[in-house]
Amino acid sequence: MKNILVTGGLGYIGSHTVIALQQAGFNVYIIDDLSNSQLEVWEKITAITGVQPIYYNIDLKDYNAVSVFFQSHKIDGIIHFAAYKAVGESVAKPLMYYRNNLLGLMNVLEAMEENQLDNFIFSSSCTVYGQADTMPINEMTPLKRPESPYGNTKKVGEEIIEDFIKITDKNAISLRYFNPVGSESKGLLGDLQIIPNNLMPYILQTAVGIRESLGVFGNDYETRDGTAVRDYIDVNDLADAHVKAIQRLLDGKNKSKLEFFNLGSGTGSTVLEIVTAFEQANNLKINYEIKPRRAGDIVQAYADYSFAKSELDWEPKTPLQISMQTAWKFQQQLDKVIE
Numbered sequence: 001m002k003n004i005l006v007t008g009g010l011g012y013i014g015s016h017t018v019i020a021l022q023q024a025g026f027n028v029y030i031i032d033d034l035s036n037s038q039l040e041v042w043e044k045i046t047a048i049t050g051v052q053p054i055y056y057n058i059d060l061k062d063y064n065a066v067s068v069f070f071q072s073h074k075i076d077g078i079i080h081f082a083a084y085k086a087v088g089e090s091v092a093k094p095l096m097y098y099r100n101n102l103l104g105l106m107n108v109l110e111a112m113e114e115n116q117l118d119n120f121i122f123s124s125s126c127t128v129y130g131q132a133d134t135m136p137i138n139e140m141t142p143l144k145r146p147e148s149p150y151g152n153t154k155k156v157g158e159e160i161i162e163d164f165i166k167i168t169d170k171n172a173i174s175l176r177y178f179n180p181v182g183s184e185s186k187g188l189l190g191d192l193q194i195i196p197n198n199l200m201p202y203i204l205q206t207a208v209g210i211r212e213s214l215g216v217f218g219n220d221y222e223t224r225d226g227t228a229v230r231d232y233i234d235v236n237d238l239a240d241a242h243v244k245a246i247q248r249l250l251d252g253k254n255k256s257k258l259e260f261f262n263l264g265s266g267t268g269s270t271v272l273e274i275v276t277a278f279e280q281a282n283n284l285k286i287n288y289e290i291k292p293r294r295a296g297d298i299v300q301a302y303a304d305y306s307f308a309k310s311e312l313d314w315e316p317k318t319p320l321q322i323s324m325q326t327a328w329k330f331q332q333q334l335d336k337v338i339e
Protein backbone atom coordinates (compact mmCIF):
# COMPACT_ATOMS: atom_id res chain seq x y z
CA MET A 1 0.00 0.00 0.00
CA LYS A 2 1.57 3.31 -1.04
CA ASN A 3 1.83 6.12 1.54
CA ILE A 4 0.65 9.55 0.38
CA LEU A 5 1.15 12.72 2.40
CA VAL A 6 -1.61 15.32 1.96
CA THR A 7 -0.66 18.71 3.38
CA GLY A 8 -3.74 20.82 4.11
CA GLY A 9 -5.65 17.53 4.16
CA LEU A 10 -8.32 18.86 6.54
CA GLY A 11 -9.21 21.69 4.16
CA TYR A 12 -11.90 21.82 1.49
CA ILE A 13 -10.24 20.21 -1.53
CA GLY A 14 -7.70 18.43 0.66
CA SER A 15 -10.30 16.50 2.68
CA HIS A 16 -12.18 15.42 -0.44
CA THR A 17 -8.87 14.27 -1.94
CA VAL A 18 -8.02 12.27 1.21
CA ILE A 19 -11.32 10.41 0.79
CA ALA A 20 -10.64 9.70 -2.89
CA LEU A 21 -7.11 8.49 -2.09
CA GLN A 22 -8.34 6.15 0.65
CA GLN A 23 -11.04 4.80 -1.63
CA ALA A 24 -8.35 4.19 -4.29
CA GLY A 25 -6.38 2.05 -1.82
CA PHE A 26 -3.72 4.50 -0.64
CA ASN A 27 -2.56 4.91 2.95
CA VAL A 28 -2.95 8.62 3.75
CA TYR A 29 -1.01 10.88 6.13
CA ILE A 30 -2.37 14.38 6.76
CA ILE A 31 -0.40 17.40 7.89
CA ASP A 32 -2.57 20.40 8.72
CA ASP A 33 -1.98 23.31 11.14
CA LEU A 34 -5.73 24.01 11.47
CA SER A 35 -5.20 27.66 10.48
CA ASN A 36 -8.01 27.38 7.94
CA SER A 37 -9.69 24.08 8.82
CA GLN A 38 -11.27 22.24 11.74
CA LEU A 39 -10.11 19.09 13.56
CA GLU A 40 -13.64 17.63 13.29
CA VAL A 41 -13.01 17.17 9.55
CA TRP A 42 -10.60 14.36 10.55
CA GLU A 43 -13.48 12.52 12.27
CA LYS A 44 -15.78 13.19 9.32
CA ILE A 45 -13.26 11.68 6.87
CA THR A 46 -13.04 8.62 9.11
CA ALA A 47 -16.85 8.40 9.30
CA ILE A 48 -17.15 8.57 5.52
CA THR A 49 -14.45 6.03 4.59
CA GLY A 50 -14.21 3.97 7.78
CA VAL A 51 -10.44 4.47 7.71
CA GLN A 52 -8.78 7.03 9.99
CA PRO A 53 -5.92 8.80 8.19
CA ILE A 54 -2.84 9.47 10.32
CA TYR A 55 -2.89 13.16 11.22
CA TYR A 56 -0.21 15.53 12.49
CA ASN A 57 -0.66 19.18 13.45
CA ILE A 58 2.51 20.60 11.94
CA ASP A 59 3.21 24.15 10.75
CA LEU A 60 5.05 23.75 7.45
CA LYS A 61 6.93 27.00 8.17
CA ASP A 62 8.80 25.01 10.86
CA TYR A 63 11.46 23.22 8.80
CA ASN A 64 12.65 21.00 11.63
CA ALA A 65 9.14 19.67 12.24
CA VAL A 66 8.74 18.94 8.52
CA SER A 67 12.13 17.26 8.33
CA VAL A 68 11.47 15.09 11.40
CA PHE A 69 8.18 13.96 9.85
CA PHE A 70 9.86 12.92 6.61
CA GLN A 71 12.70 11.16 8.44
CA SER A 72 10.23 9.03 10.38
CA HIS A 73 7.72 8.13 7.65
CA LYS A 74 8.14 6.30 4.33
CA ILE A 75 6.28 8.65 1.99
CA ASP A 76 5.77 7.61 -1.67
CA GLY A 77 4.08 10.79 -2.88
CA ILE A 78 3.04 14.24 -1.65
CA ILE A 79 -0.03 16.31 -2.51
CA HIS A 80 0.54 19.85 -1.30
CA PHE A 81 -2.61 21.86 -0.59
CA ALA A 82 -1.54 23.72 2.57
CA ALA A 83 -1.78 27.46 1.82
CA TYR A 84 -3.85 30.50 2.67
CA LYS A 85 -6.35 31.15 -0.12
CA ALA A 86 -8.44 34.26 0.58
CA VAL A 87 -7.88 36.68 -2.30
CA GLY A 88 -9.05 39.78 -0.42
CA GLU A 89 -7.06 38.95 2.73
CA SER A 90 -3.95 38.44 0.61
CA VAL A 91 -4.24 42.01 -0.71
CA ALA A 92 -4.39 43.32 2.87
CA LYS A 93 -1.64 41.00 4.20
CA PRO A 94 0.74 40.17 1.33
CA LEU A 95 3.79 39.27 3.47
CA MET A 96 1.72 36.84 5.56
CA TYR A 97 0.64 35.13 2.32
CA TYR A 98 4.13 35.03 0.78
CA ARG A 99 5.67 33.74 4.01
CA ASN A 100 3.05 31.07 4.66
CA ASN A 101 2.46 29.84 1.14
CA LEU A 102 6.00 30.00 -0.20
CA LEU A 103 8.03 29.10 2.91
CA GLY A 104 5.71 26.15 3.51
CA LEU A 105 6.22 25.01 -0.08
CA MET A 106 10.00 25.42 0.08
CA ASN A 107 10.24 23.49 3.34
CA VAL A 108 8.35 20.56 1.86
CA LEU A 109 10.55 20.56 -1.25
CA GLU A 110 13.76 20.82 0.79
CA ALA A 111 12.69 17.99 3.12
CA MET A 112 11.87 15.87 0.06
CA GLU A 113 15.40 16.42 -1.23
CA GLU A 114 16.94 15.73 2.19
CA ASN A 115 15.04 12.43 2.45
CA GLN A 116 15.25 11.31 -1.20
CA LEU A 117 11.46 11.55 -1.69
CA ASP A 118 9.77 11.98 -5.07
CA ASN A 119 6.34 12.53 -6.71
CA PHE A 120 5.00 15.97 -5.82
CA ILE A 121 1.56 17.36 -6.70
CA PHE A 122 1.07 21.13 -6.34
CA SER A 123 -2.31 22.76 -5.75
CA SER A 124 -2.35 25.64 -8.18
CA SER A 125 -5.05 27.81 -9.70
CA CYS A 126 -6.36 29.27 -12.95
CA THR A 127 -5.60 32.62 -11.36
CA VAL A 128 -2.06 32.25 -12.78
CA TYR A 129 -3.55 33.13 -16.19
CA GLY A 130 -4.96 36.47 -14.97
CA GLN A 131 -7.49 37.71 -17.51
CA ALA A 132 -6.57 35.46 -20.43
CA ASP A 133 -6.93 37.04 -23.87
CA THR A 134 -8.64 34.01 -25.42
CA MET A 135 -11.13 31.39 -24.20
CA PRO A 136 -11.15 28.55 -23.34
CA ILE A 137 -7.91 28.58 -21.33
CA ASN A 138 -5.45 25.75 -21.99
CA GLU A 139 -2.04 25.01 -20.48
CA MET A 140 -0.28 26.91 -23.28
CA THR A 141 -2.25 30.09 -22.56
CA PRO A 142 0.32 32.73 -21.53
CA LEU A 143 0.50 33.40 -17.81
CA LYS A 144 0.01 36.91 -16.49
CA ARG A 145 0.80 38.67 -13.22
CA PRO A 146 -2.09 37.47 -11.04
CA GLU A 147 -4.32 40.21 -9.64
CA SER A 148 -3.68 39.25 -6.00
CA PRO A 149 -0.76 38.22 -3.77
CA TYR A 150 -2.64 34.95 -3.22
CA GLY A 151 -2.65 34.32 -6.96
CA ASN A 152 1.00 35.33 -7.16
CA THR A 153 1.94 32.75 -4.51
CA LYS A 154 0.57 30.16 -6.94
CA LYS A 155 2.50 31.57 -9.93
CA VAL A 156 5.74 32.02 -7.98
CA GLY A 157 5.15 28.62 -6.35
CA GLU A 158 5.15 27.00 -9.78
CA GLU A 159 8.37 28.84 -10.65
CA ILE A 160 10.01 27.63 -7.42
CA ILE A 161 9.02 24.06 -8.24
CA GLU A 162 10.34 24.46 -11.81
CA ASP A 163 13.76 25.65 -10.59
CA PHE A 164 13.86 22.92 -7.94
CA ILE A 165 13.00 20.19 -10.45
CA LYS A 166 15.80 21.38 -12.76
CA ILE A 167 18.51 20.59 -10.17
CA THR A 168 17.01 17.38 -8.79
CA ASP A 169 15.76 14.05 -10.14
CA LYS A 170 12.23 14.75 -8.85
CA ASN A 171 8.92 14.57 -10.71
CA ALA A 172 6.02 16.98 -10.17
CA ILE A 173 2.60 17.94 -11.48
CA SER A 174 0.89 21.29 -10.95
CA LEU A 175 -2.92 21.18 -11.04
CA ARG A 176 -4.57 24.49 -11.95
CA TYR A 177 -8.12 24.48 -10.56
CA PHE A 178 -10.83 26.73 -11.82
CA ASN A 179 -13.62 27.45 -9.30
CA PRO A 180 -14.25 24.55 -6.89
CA VAL A 181 -17.86 23.98 -5.73
CA GLY A 182 -19.95 21.26 -4.12
CA SER A 183 -19.36 18.69 -1.38
CA GLU A 184 -19.19 14.92 -1.01
CA SER A 185 -22.60 13.27 -1.27
CA LYS A 186 -23.44 13.28 2.47
CA GLY A 187 -22.78 17.01 2.79
CA LEU A 188 -20.44 16.36 5.74
CA LEU A 189 -17.47 18.17 4.22
CA GLY A 190 -17.41 21.50 2.45
CA ASP A 191 -15.77 24.86 1.95
CA LEU A 192 -16.03 26.14 5.51
CA GLN A 193 -15.77 29.90 5.17
CA ILE A 194 -17.36 31.47 8.28
CA ILE A 195 -16.49 34.85 6.78
CA PRO A 196 -16.95 34.01 3.09
CA ASN A 197 -14.51 34.93 0.35
CA ASN A 198 -16.10 33.11 -2.55
CA LEU A 199 -19.43 33.14 -4.34
CA MET A 200 -20.79 29.82 -3.11
CA PRO A 201 -20.38 30.45 0.66
CA TYR A 202 -22.12 33.81 0.14
CA ILE A 203 -24.97 32.11 -1.73
CA LEU A 204 -25.24 29.43 0.98
CA GLN A 205 -25.26 31.93 3.85
CA THR A 206 -27.93 33.96 2.03
CA ALA A 207 -30.02 30.83 1.42
CA VAL A 208 -29.86 29.79 5.07
CA GLY A 209 -30.69 33.31 6.29
CA ILE A 210 -27.34 34.26 7.81
CA ARG A 211 -27.21 37.07 5.22
CA GLU A 212 -30.10 39.23 4.02
CA SER A 213 -29.07 39.11 0.39
CA LEU A 214 -26.28 38.20 -2.00
CA GLY A 215 -24.26 41.05 -3.49
CA VAL A 216 -23.62 40.45 -7.18
CA PHE A 217 -20.35 42.23 -7.94
CA GLY A 218 -21.11 44.03 -11.17
CA ASN A 219 -23.57 43.44 -13.99
CA ASP A 220 -21.94 45.66 -16.60
CA TYR A 221 -19.36 43.18 -17.91
CA GLU A 222 -19.30 42.22 -21.58
CA THR A 223 -20.99 38.87 -20.92
CA ARG A 224 -24.36 37.18 -21.63
CA ASP A 225 -26.10 38.84 -18.71
CA GLY A 226 -23.48 41.39 -17.65
CA THR A 227 -22.19 39.34 -14.69
CA ALA A 228 -18.77 37.72 -14.67
CA VAL A 229 -18.10 34.25 -16.05
CA ARG A 230 -16.23 31.49 -14.21
CA ASP A 231 -15.77 27.73 -14.62
CA TYR A 232 -17.34 25.96 -11.62
CA ILE A 233 -15.87 22.50 -11.11
CA ASP A 234 -17.15 19.94 -8.61
CA VAL A 235 -14.76 19.23 -5.74
CA ASN A 236 -15.22 15.47 -6.09
CA ASP A 237 -14.09 15.64 -9.71
CA LEU A 238 -11.09 17.70 -8.57
CA ALA A 239 -10.29 15.04 -5.96
CA ASP A 240 -10.38 12.30 -8.63
CA ALA A 241 -7.90 14.28 -10.74
CA HIS A 242 -5.43 14.33 -7.82
CA VAL A 243 -5.62 10.54 -7.49
CA LYS A 244 -4.97 10.14 -11.22
CA ALA A 245 -2.10 12.64 -11.11
CA ILE A 246 -0.26 10.97 -8.20
CA GLN A 247 -0.82 7.56 -9.80
CA ARG A 248 0.70 8.93 -13.05
CA LEU A 249 3.87 9.90 -11.17
CA LEU A 250 4.01 6.65 -9.17
CA ASP A 251 3.72 4.68 -12.42
CA GLY A 252 6.39 6.84 -14.07
CA LYS A 253 3.98 7.76 -16.87
CA ASN A 254 4.66 11.50 -16.77
CA LYS A 255 6.20 12.72 -20.03
CA SER A 256 8.24 15.48 -18.44
CA LYS A 257 9.55 16.09 -14.94
CA LEU A 258 7.08 18.96 -14.41
CA GLU A 259 3.62 18.90 -16.00
CA PHE A 260 0.70 21.34 -15.74
CA PHE A 261 -3.00 20.46 -16.04
CA ASN A 262 -6.07 22.72 -16.11
CA LEU A 263 -8.94 21.26 -14.11
CA GLY A 264 -12.30 22.80 -14.96
CA SER A 265 -15.71 21.80 -16.25
CA GLY A 266 -15.03 23.43 -19.62
CA THR A 267 -18.23 25.44 -19.21
CA GLY A 268 -18.43 29.12 -18.27
CA SER A 269 -21.31 30.23 -16.05
CA THR A 270 -22.22 33.79 -15.12
CA VAL A 271 -22.85 34.73 -11.50
CA LEU A 272 -26.58 35.02 -12.15
CA GLU A 273 -26.60 31.64 -13.89
CA ILE A 274 -25.07 30.10 -10.74
CA VAL A 275 -27.70 31.82 -8.59
CA THR A 276 -30.43 30.39 -10.84
CA ALA A 277 -28.80 26.94 -10.87
CA PHE A 278 -28.70 26.94 -7.07
CA GLU A 279 -32.34 28.07 -6.83
CA GLN A 280 -33.58 25.46 -9.28
CA ALA A 281 -31.46 22.63 -7.80
CA ASN A 282 -32.76 23.30 -4.30
CA ASN A 283 -36.19 24.74 -5.07
CA LEU A 284 -35.63 28.01 -3.22
CA LYS A 285 -35.13 31.72 -3.94
CA ILE A 286 -31.99 33.78 -3.33
CA ASN A 287 -32.33 37.51 -2.67
CA TYR A 288 -29.65 39.41 -4.48
CA GLU A 289 -28.73 42.97 -5.32
CA ILE A 290 -26.33 44.33 -7.87
CA LYS A 291 -23.23 45.87 -6.28
CA PRO A 292 -20.23 47.60 -7.84
CA ARG A 293 -17.57 45.44 -9.47
CA ARG A 294 -15.04 43.87 -7.05
CA ALA A 295 -11.50 45.23 -7.51
CA GLY A 296 -9.20 42.73 -9.18
CA ASP A 297 -11.93 40.59 -10.69
CA ILE A 298 -11.46 39.28 -14.20
CA VAL A 299 -14.35 39.20 -16.67
CA GLN A 300 -14.27 35.58 -17.70
CA ALA A 301 -12.36 32.34 -17.31
CA TYR A 302 -13.25 28.82 -18.35
CA ALA A 303 -11.08 25.79 -19.04
CA ASP A 304 -10.02 23.64 -21.94
CA TYR A 305 -9.38 20.39 -20.00
CA SER A 306 -8.49 18.26 -23.03
CA PHE A 307 -4.88 17.79 -21.87
CA ALA A 308 -6.06 16.30 -18.53
CA LYS A 309 -8.55 14.19 -20.46
CA SER A 310 -5.93 12.75 -22.79
CA GLU A 311 -3.04 12.39 -20.33
CA LEU A 312 -4.77 11.77 -17.00
CA ASP A 313 -7.79 9.99 -18.46
CA TRP A 314 -9.79 12.51 -16.40
CA GLU A 315 -12.90 14.47 -17.11
CA PRO A 316 -15.50 16.27 -15.00
CA LYS A 317 -18.49 14.04 -14.36
CA THR A 318 -20.61 15.88 -11.80
CA PRO A 319 -23.44 18.03 -13.17
CA LEU A 320 -23.63 21.57 -11.78
CA GLN A 321 -27.07 20.77 -10.34
CA ILE A 322 -25.56 18.05 -8.12
CA SER A 323 -22.82 20.40 -6.93
CA MET A 324 -25.49 22.94 -5.99
CA GLN A 325 -27.41 20.26 -4.07
CA THR A 326 -24.43 18.86 -2.14
CA ALA A 327 -23.28 22.38 -1.31
CA TRP A 328 -26.72 23.10 0.13
CA LYS A 329 -26.65 19.80 2.08
CA PHE A 330 -23.31 20.86 3.59
CA GLN A 331 -24.66 24.25 4.65
CA GLN A 332 -27.75 22.71 6.27
CA GLN A 333 -25.64 20.07 8.04
CA LEU A 334 -23.42 22.90 9.33
CA ASP A 335 -26.37 24.50 11.07
CA LYS A 336 -27.19 21.20 12.83
CA VAL A 337 -23.61 21.11 14.16
CA ILE A 338 -23.88 24.75 15.34
CA GLU A 339 -27.20 24.01 17.06
Ligand code: WQD
Binds near residue numbers: 087125200
Ligand atom coordinates in the same frame (compact mmCIF):
# COMPACT_ATOMS: atom_id res chain seq x y z
C1 WQD B 1 -16.53 34.17 -8.44
C2 WQD B 1 -17.43 35.22 -9.11
C3 WQD B 1 -17.12 37.42 -8.24
C4 WQD B 1 -18.81 36.69 -4.28
C5 WQD B 1 -10.93 32.90 -6.54
C6 WQD B 1 -9.47 32.58 -6.68
C7 WQD B 1 -9.29 31.21 -7.28
C8 WQD B 1 -9.99 30.22 -6.42
C9 WQD B 1 -11.47 30.58 -6.31
C10 WQD B 1 -9.09 29.05 -4.53
C11 WQD B 1 -16.69 36.52 -9.39
C12 WQD B 1 -18.54 36.91 -7.99
C13 WQD B 1 -18.34 36.54 -5.58
C14 WQD B 1 -19.98 37.47 -4.05
C15 WQD B 1 -20.15 37.89 -6.40
N1 WQD B 1 -9.37 30.19 -5.15
N2 WQD B 1 -19.01 37.12 -6.60
N3 WQD B 1 -20.61 38.03 -5.13
O1 WQD B 1 -12.51 35.32 -7.62
O2 WQD B 1 -13.23 33.68 -9.46
O3 WQD B 1 -11.53 32.95 -7.81
O4 WQD B 1 -11.56 31.90 -5.76
O5 WQD B 1 -9.30 27.92 -4.84
O6 WQD B 1 -7.89 30.91 -7.29
O7 WQD B 1 -8.87 33.53 -7.57
O8 WQD B 1 -13.88 33.25 -7.10
O9 WQD B 1 -15.94 32.81 -5.84
O10 WQD B 1 -14.58 34.87 -5.23
O11 WQD B 1 -15.88 34.82 -7.35
O12 WQD B 1 -20.75 38.42 -7.35
O13 WQD B 1 -20.47 37.66 -2.90
O14 WQD B 1 -18.49 35.53 -8.23
O15 WQD B 1 -17.14 38.79 -8.59
O16 WQD B 1 -17.18 37.06 -10.60
P1 WQD B 1 -12.80 33.92 -8.06
P2 WQD B 1 -15.09 33.94 -6.28
